Amino acid sequence: MSPTTADRPVTGLWRATAAIVWKDLTAERRSRELLSAMLVFALLVILAFNFALDLDPKTRSSVTSGVLWVTFIFAGTLGLNRSMAAEKDRGCLDGLLLAPMDRSAIYFGKMLANLAFMLIVEAIVFPLYSVLYNVNLFLPGLLLIVLLGSVGYVAIGTLLASMAVQARTREMLLPILLFPVTLPVLIAAVKGSAAFLGGLPMDEIRPWLNLLVVYDVVFLAVAFMVFDFIVEE
Amino acid sequence: MTKTPTALKVLDAVSVLLLAVAxxxxxxxxPMERTMGLVQKVFYFHVAANWVGMLGFLLAAVAGGAFLVTARARWDLLEVAAVEIGLAFSLIGIVSGSIWARPIWNTWWTWDPRLVTVTVMELIYIAYFMLRQGIEDPDRRARYAAVYAIVGFLSVPLTFLSIRLFRSIHPVVITSTKAELSPKMFQTFMFSLFTFTVIFAALVWHRFRxxxxxxxxxxxxxxxES
Structure with a gap:
């Protein structure tokens, strides 16, 4: 908790959100444990795929988007688990709950911080993958899909992570809760990415883009509405 | 509370009767379907079972919402009942679909979008029970379960429905041949749906009790203990 928020009776939603994001980013900048773990893990997943799928140039083009997204969601789960567990274990969550602010700020703050971590990992994996496999991933459309997909994934992931962290089997529980629920986002993201990579016409990509946007909005809205019930004591 | 209410007994009897008639x-x-033959008869109970599964998950989401608003334990009980029965009936739907697919598609299983979404739906509600098991505090368990029932329903079942609604985006391989149903077939189909809905109501009531x-x-x- 930063002292500035404790001095005031009620902090506005956006100020509180910004404070939480800033807190998470600062903690990460000093410890660097989350990002490094996510990154190493992401690279290991890509390497594992390399052997498992025999990524020769021919098969590569058809599976690239799938490989990328599985890598992202695996690394993302790691980050989601860790970010909520850190709050719980060190009693920070109680501090956040006691803070005089709208509790949605906790959700949005954690969500944006998780999104930031995920985007950083993606920003590093993208050029690496491009170099390692000699494909150009830097297409504006693909970047948009990655952004939208990550938003949807993190939106529901942050909500479910804050539930899983309270359970006995938390590290195991999060992927089990999260993966099936997030499937619509994942399917749309994989299909959309593959369509951009394959250079398909916009007509065939738009349905996936629409689906992504719809689920981003739905997940964000629902998480926003129900988050209070999760942290309520 | 321990004695079965008369209305429920009547409902039980009606369900058995309806099932026999169905x-x-x-x-x-x-009538016998011309090309598919006997195996087409799976269709009536297959769709009815899936319909009940969907109904169960919808009821669970509604009960979850009601629980979050009112915080009354009965909504939680209703939610569990609905999920459990929905899960069982979706499984019946998958298995009966497989039995139909074996002779018709020449395989037990294909990765058709509808089959995938139904399977993932099962996984969501299995996860629902794992979530419940993992949390000891009853009040918190009920709240989290309610949230998950809502989130889960918004995710995959909605996708499943949208696949049906927006066929232009997703190819639909399974054809229910609805347009080609003869009047007698259609009556049987509607009657099966009705029967399964009544059975669903009876089962939910039992499970709730x-x-x-x-x-x-x-x-x-x-x-x-205290």
């Missing part, structure tokens, strides 16, 4: 209609009343009894036992045990 079975008779499927095998004797509805079971939940109430379990809750009472838990309370008695806690009283004795």
């Amino acid at each position: 079975a008779w209609m499927v095998f004797a009343y509805a 079971l939940g109430q009894l379990a809750q009472r036992i838990e309370r008695l045990r806690l009283d004795r």
Whole structure:
């Protein structure tokens, strides 16, 4: 908790959100444990795929988007688990709950911080993958899909992570809760990415883009509405 | 509370009767389908079972919302009942679909979008029970389960429905041949749907009462221990 928020009776939603994001980013900048773990893990997943799928140039083009997204969601789960567990274990969550602010700020703050971590990992994996496999991933459309997909994934992931962290089997529980629920986002993201990579016409990509946007909005809205019930004591 | 209410007994009897009539209609009343033959008869109960599964998940989401608003334990019990029965009926739907697919598609399983979404739906509600098991505090368990029932329903079942609605985006391989149903087939189909809905209501009621009894036992045990 930063002292500035404790001095005031009620902090506005956006100020509180910004404070939480800033807190998470600062903690990460000093410890660097989350990002490094996510990154190493992401690279290991890509390497594992390399052997498992025999990524020769021919098969590569058809599976690239799938490989990328599985890598992202695996690394993302790691980050989601860790970010909520850190709050719980060190009693920070109680501090956040006691803070005089709208509790949605906790959700949005954690969500944006998780999104930031995920985007950083993606920003590093993208050029690496491009170099390692000699494909150009830097297409504006693909970047948009990655952004939208990550938003949807993190939106529901942050909500479910804050539930899983309270359970006995938390590290195991999060992927089990999260993966099936997030499937619509994942399917749309994989299909959309593959369509951009394959250079398909916009007509065939738009349905996936629409689906992504719809689920981003739905997940964000629902998480926003129900988050209070999760942290309520 | 321990005695079965008369209305429920009547509902039980009606369900058994309706099921018998539905079975008779499927095998004797509805005409034999020309190309698929006998195996087409799976269709009536297959769709009905899936319909009940969907109904269960919808009811669970509604009960979850009601629980979050009112915080009354009965909504939680209703939610569990609905999920459990929805899960069982979706499984019946998958298995009966497989039985149909074996001779018609020449395989037990294909990765058609609808089959995938139904399977993932099962996984969501299995995860729902794992979530419930993982949390000890009953109040928190009920709240989290309610949230998950809502989120889960918004995710995959909605996708499943949208696949049906927006066929232009997703190819639909399974054809229900609805347009080609003869009047007798259509009547049998509607009657099966109705029958399964009544069975669903009876089962939910039973499961709800079971939940109430379990809750009472838990309370008695806690009283004795303290």
